[in-house]
Amino acid sequence: MYMNKYLSNVPLEEGLEKYLSVLKNSRVRDTEYIDIEESLNRMSSDAVYAKLSSPFYNCSAMDGVAVKSKSTFFANEQNIITLIEGKDYVEVDTGDPIPKQFDAVIMIEDILEKDNNKVKIYKPAIPWQHIRCLGEDIVEKEMLIPSFHNIKPQDVGAMISARIDKIQVFKEFKVGIIPTGTELIDRYTDPKIGDIIEFNSRLFEGLILDYEGKPILYPIVEDNYEKIKHSVLQAIKECDMVLVNAGSSQGREDYTYDIIDEIGEVCIHGLAIKPGKPAILGHIQGKPIIGIPGYPVSAWVVMENMVKPILRKLIYKDLETAKIIHAALSKRVMSSLKYEEFIRVKLGFIDNKYVATPIKRGAGTITSLVHADGVIRVPQNIEGIEEGSLVNVELLKDDNNIKNTIISIGSHDIVMDIINDELIKSSLGKVSLSSTHVGSFQGMLAIKKHESHIAPIHLFDTDTESYNIPYIEKYIEEDVAIIKLVRRTQGLIVKKGNPFNIKSIKDLVNIRYINRQKGSGTRILLDYLLNKEGIKKSEISGYEREESTHMSLAKAIQNGDADCGMGVYSAANIFGLDFIPICDEEYDLLLNENMLKTDYIKSLLDVINKEIFKEKVISLGGYNLDNTGKVIKLKRKVKVEYSN
Amino acid sequence: MYMNKYLSNVPLEEGLEKYLSVLKNSRVRDTEYIDIEESLNRMSSDAVYAKLSSPFYNCSAMDGVAVKSKSTFFANEQNIITLIEGKDYVEVDTGDPIPKQFDAVIMIEDILEKDNNKVKIYKPAIPWQHIRCLGEDIVEKEMLIPSFHNIKPQDVGAMISARIDKIQVFKEFKVGIIPTGTELIDRYTDPKIGDIIEFNSRLFEGLILDYEGKPILYPIVEDNYEKIKHSVLQAIKECDMVLVNAGSSQGREDYTYDIIDEIGEVCIHGLAIKPGKPAILGHIQGKPIIGIPGYPVSAWVVMENMVKPILRKLIYKDLETAKIIHAALSKRVMSSLKYEEFIRVKLGFIDNKYVATPIKRGAGTITSLVHADGVIRVPQNIEGIEEGSLVNVELLKDDNNIKNTIISIGSHDIVMDIINDELIKSSLGKVSLSSTHVGSFQGMLAIKKHESHIAPIHLFDTDTESYNIPYIEKYIEEDVAIIKLVRRTQGLIVKKGNPFNIKSIKDLVNIRYINRQKGSGTRILLDYLLNKEGIKKSEISGYEREESTHMSLAKAIQNGDADCGMGVYSAANIFGLDFIPICDEEYDLLLNENMLKTDYIKSLLDVINKEIFKEKVISLGGYNLDNTGKVIKLKRKVKVEYSN
16 A cells, blocks of 8 residues: 555575675775784784794793803713803893803703802703793794784784784774664653654664674664665765664655665665565665664564674674574474564473473564574475474574573463572572463473473362362373462452452453463463353453563553453552452462472572562562472372472 | 792692682672663673563554454455544554554555545454554563673663663673783883883783673782782782782792782692693682783683683683584694693694694794694693594684685795785685694605695705605605795805805804704705715704794894804895805695695685785795796606696
């Protein structure tokens, strides 16, 4: 309807190759002379020749005495020779110059006796022994550092030694970053509805630094053809490469394409990748200009997979290959045949193998990049990858880091965040907890399938009106254990003052409800209560609207998007909402029994048994910690054993 | 004799463990609040909680129209529904807020028709479809970043989005660096005999940055107990860790031990490592203070293997494990049973496997660190490693870099440096040449043993009075080839003005000669000429004094350390020395025939056939390039075939 430009669908590799061939002969990098003290990590553009030898005089390699070797030739154990200071020797320390008349050094350890101005020796000195000759390290006028050399600390040391003052290096590669969008505000402005706080430019800044370019941030430009063009022209003049953020698609106010088309040349508009499709690759006067999509994850994919290889090529540096591990996929991934897809995953190291769990959230969620441990690339011609398949994961975090992470898949509670932070603090950053919120039921299945170390669960069994154990008896065949975590109060969260005067489940009819996702313990509880009251799901307006955490549910109520939802007291409390208690429930950690012996779980138990942890949880309100830390082993035949 | 302190011999790992246990509970790191724009690569000391949700209002995830889902429920292909702008819908672009009365977005692509203030739709909108709900990315008051988190670009983005202004991080870890030594001068002072230009502090500065500490450089302090103590006290007050360079052994003017012993505690003095033995590990008021030996390679070994793991531990960061490759050792390595030895090596990738060639030079040579590709650690209880053994090499360079390096082992000529620089320049830094100077004969054997890509040789056969081919016939059984490089003039290098009036080989008796190393073509030539003249080696004073390059030999003559030596015209020319021509010789590149097809050798041939290369060589003087670039194949039965 509004579409005025055609987006191509060029595969990533093909696009990169085509674009690089266009840029190939466009420019030679500028160089500059800089002081060697500023040269660390810069690249030499020309060879450096030594100006002084090192050492620049013959000097002693040992503490001892400098001698004439000829005067020592007949020394041996039967023929101790006495040398006279000044005439036959001088004392030298390591590094001291050897006077011209001497040609060897006898080290302290080989001197038999010393008194006043005499030494006695018992073996001859070989000519030039223990002398560091002039030029041993560096010979004046020799090539010290070649061209295109990345200056390392030892190179700086060598250059100082060789009396080099300045060195010719390639200038820093400036990358101009232009944020565009009328809705954008900077981070210092108070945001109003409709504003978007601009942060992509800071994401790009950090990434460009990581690629070893020099980011130059330009001010936000509103969606105005002439204004954006003006900014682009300025950046192209001042930089070696320009990134224009957003406006790269084919919407009403997407001007990047037309601007590049007017003052330069567009090579490619549209890549066969997801997210990241509406990227624009062009050049102005031979300088690359790239239109980057607005969603942060789309932008990140284009930065990592297009901007990075181009920039590294243009600064003559290698592109380190991503570190790859093999992981079993914990969940089926669907993918379009039209695009190569980049799926962010969390990784766990469980039973000595990696498990990758896709992060569900969209291209607009910067936090998915904060939390991702790796990325799976699903090729263009593949429809999806089945659960359990071994996949290649490009690591975004250190492997060690992943191996020291306790994986928690299951229900959400704020308590899990507190456990994470306490684990991190008590281990000085070595051990952490990674939580994925998929609800209690999925969490229990993750333990069954050995895809998680622990699963926080609160599964209410309607027959026995008890928590967790009946579900485990029914669904799990292995020996497992439960770590009692908290008893928490579930209830109905409503706006401050309870404007609809909600008192019980019966009052949920005719208000705007907001629900939790399928499989969550809270939803199972709601369904049970509705059933008990004889209320049909279809009578609840908003039953289908799902949030995956207590916090996001409470926030939606606070914002007036819904009138009521079920959740824990602590979430209501945090947002200053009213709360109608419904019941107390057992929020426990499920795990395979053999996990109890691992360091992972030992650290976890240490944390939840600490006073500081308990205090923090109590202060949230709505928690009872009487049983916290107790361990219940559930044997295959489900004899319940209590311990601790 | 002068020794007043006892050096212990503590194994590295044991020393590190012991020292860390002493430092263990000594200090908690200080923290500070900084602006998030400065937080990149810093570590959070406390968890960060979101101050604003993202998005902070419900907004459109697509370009399209916002609608009331209820008003669309009955739309289908048979029942086209018309919606009125303002009443039934508003236009929204991606990111636009959804007015409270609407609860779904229909995207452009699903709108059948639009004119003026009406749109027609043919399918219903599901409630909340294509809406990014408040808090989809970030929920206010949720934990955004945990403690002990290394801030990455995406974290900065997320914090801006969540309206975080400042973040609490651990303060930078300051490492004070104190260079001590009366003989030290800074790099701006004109050096006199006996001075040493101080550069270790800059080596340390770069390494500390690499370890993610913050180096603080202190001025040079002369060898004076009180002055060094004063500087140490100041640094200990201002920094988190202090490095005192040199003065760590037990010599006359080594004060570091006594100073630490007076104002703090020495934990270890002397490690079972070579180089690096006389290191001191101590602490003052719980802050680590380390005495580092003065020789740069010893210093580097202590920095990399002691300072680095300690610093990384104290800043709560992992120590990345060194990248290790397996290589065949090209030469036997001897090692002391008393120490763990660190042997620097050059690496070549030859016939699809790595070959490691030890770099011979001593602990005083900073250039050995410039040139090293890796390090072999020989354990304390091992006497040596045999030639051909597979060894673990810790990489100091990128693996790619090593794989793109042409290995040259053999004779030295300045021309090889020019080839290297031209190779680098024409490949934009991708391909380079690594030369090891062991003389022609060893070079030839390196080709025979497949330990080098090429060997520059000039082997004079006394029987045939011709170069190279007779040696190859005699020693090599495989098909090899020769690339003709240069014809060069060998002669006697003497001081300007030829004060001893040397005219021929006969005049070498009774002057101070300086020789080249055994196996070098130049030495073989000298021996032949001496023999021809009936002169005995023992008649040549200085016959045993060896230099391994023409440049260092010429420099020694210029400096007056010897009166004459044999070498090439270009070296004499560079140092303004006089030259008595003796003969012209063929300086060729020997290689296995199958190497001719490789990219390595193709790039090499490209370079030596270039005019720029030839011009540079000609300008040095003493070279003839009539045959440069010609290839001679020497088949197994040594039928000589000429080509090119």
